[in-house]
Structure formats: C-alpha cells, structure tokens
Amino acid sequence: MILAAVLLFGVVLIGWFSPRVLGRLTAGGISPCTAIAWWLLTALGVLAGALGAVLLLVLPGHGPATAITRVLHDCWAAVGHSDLPGLDPVAATFAGAALVLAGARLAVASARRRKRGIRLHRRHLDVLRLSGARPGPTLWLPEDRPIAYSLGGRDGLIVASEGLAARLSRPELDAVLAHERAHLRGRHHLLTASADVLGRALRFVPLMRELPGAVRLLVELAADRAAADRHGSGTVRSALLSIRAADGPRRALGMAGGDTEIRLRLLTSYPIGRSRFPARAKAVAGGTLALLAPPAFATGLLFATGLVSCW
Known part of the structure; x- marks a missing residue:
C-alpha cells in the first residue's frame, strides 16, 4: 500500500499545484502549441497516476508494488505494508469505487458533449442544403x-x-x-x-x-x-x-x-x-516530463525516504 499511497500523493500534488506552474510558463511566451501539449499531458499524467495507484491497491498482491517495496522492507519495516493488513481491503474498496465513479462521470460527460456536437453540426449542414x-x-x-x-x-x-x-x-x-x-x-x-x-x-x-x-x-x-x-x-x-x-x-x-x-x-x-523545430522539441520534452511527473515524484520520494530510514 506504500507505493500506491505515495503515487496518490504525487497525483494530488501535481493536480493541485501544477496550474500555477503551467500558467507562469504559458505567460513566459512559449509556443501556444507547446503550452497545449503541457497542459493536456499533465492532465493525462494525473489521470494515469490515479489509475495506477488504484490498480496497485486492488490487484492481488498489489501487482509490482510488492517487488518494489521489498527492497526497502528491511529499512522501513515500522511503516511497511505488512504491518497494516487491515487497511488493504478498505482502501481498495474506496479506491475502486472512486475509480468507477470518475469513469462513469467521464463517460457521461463525453457522451453528452459528442451528442450535442453532432446535433449542432447537422443543423449547419441542413442550413447549407436548404440554402441551395x-x-x-x-x-x-x-x-x-x-x-x-x-x-x-x-x-x-x-x-x-x-x-x-x-x-x-x-x-x-x-x-x-x-x-x-x-x-x-x-x-x-x-x-x-x-x-x-x-x-x-x-x-x-x-x-x-x-x-x-x-x-x-x-x-x-x-x-x-x-x-x-x-x-x-x-x-x-x-x-x-x-x-x-x-x-x-x-x-x-x-x-x-x-x-x-x-x-x-x-x-x-x-x-x-521562426523554425518550429525548437517549439516541437520543447513540447516533446516538457510533455514527457509532465506525463511522467506523478510516478517520477512517487518513485523519487519512495527511494529518498528509504535511504533516509536506512541512514
């Protein structure tokens, strides 16, 4: 449960504080296409991080989380996953329910948006046909x-x-x-x-x-x-x-x-x-960083805490 908790913490941190950073970067004069990529990939990274954390909680044996945390188990036994077995089913239940609810909301909102867009487009095409x-x-x-x-x-x-x-x-x-x-x-x-x-x-x-x-x-x-x-x-x-x-x-x-x-x-x-190559390079590099920010933060925090506890 440790890896899932740290990953969720990274998701919360990025989801709550990244708009300030992205807003400042956008105001700094970067290419609009680059800024779009950074905003959307940050959002995608937050979604992927939240999904990954939930899967780590609900998968049998917590999937790869057990293998990762086993490396730090000897140094971190006091707060390790094995000391809190009663929290697993509760956390997994709530996390699974939250994932299902969020997925349903996304599906409903997407379906409504698509239906209204199709209706609007058909109205304009009807006007085009009626006008001759x-x-x-x-x-x-x-x-x-x-x-x-x-x-x-x-x-x-x-x-x-x-x-x-x-x-x-x-x-x-x-x-x-x-x-x-x-x-x-x-x-x-x-x-x-x-x-x-x-x-x-x-x-x-x-x-x-x-x-x-x-x-x-x-x-x-x-x-x-x-x-x-x-x-x-x-x-x-x-x-x-x-x-x-x-x-x-x-x-x-x-x-x-x-x-x-x-x-x-x-x-x-x-x-x-100006050439578009630098803007595309910035979009790829910054977008990759934004996409991987939650898991990278979680991994760094996990190993840093483990090293401190072993010190």
Missing part, C-alpha cells in the same frame, strides 16, 4: 453581423457571414479564414472538447477545473499564430479588432473567442516565421 449552396468547407450566412467560427468533426466546417466580408478588407478576410482553417487542421475542437469533459467530470481537481479555459485560450493563440505566419500579425490584429464581439455557438471556435486583450497583446510580440 454547394457543399464546401465554408458556409456563408446572409447575416449583417460579422461572424466567423468553425465546427470540428469528420466534416469540418467554417461558418462566416456576408457582413464579415463586407466589413473586412480582402487580406483581413483571408486572415480570418486562415485562423479558422488552423482550428480545423490542428483538431482544436477535439482538444477543447477533451478539456471540457475533464473539467466537467473532475472539477474538484484544480488542474482539471482550469484546463478548459486554458486550452480554449491557447488554441486561439495557436490559430492566431498560424494566420499571422501566412498573412502577417498586423493583418490578424486589425481583423480581430473589427470583430471583437464573440458570436456563434458556444461549442464552436470563433475568431473572436478567447481573451481578446491577451491575443491582441501577444500578436504584437510573436516571433513570426
């Missing part, structure tokens, strides 16, 4: 308000209004459409949907509670950068200023979504045109 327009990646609405957003899924769709085309210059309109295409190409709808499901089902964990808002802002920053690489940050910035009022379905990703002030400020300082 040809099926294509962009649906133009006869609306005077400047509207631009995208819907994910197998048949990704960009929705824009005629008022948007009338208000913006041609370069600005191209930048807006490039922003929405970046959402579809980067599967940002899937990323935000995953974050929303985790935030709704596991809201009691600070990391999961802050995950949806962070990912939604970061995908907008990533799409801004993709559009700025092609059309220039000044063009993206002027287009964003022209359509600052968010409009569109709540589950869509719109050009005016996210924190507009942050996006406008970062558009003036983005290093446009």
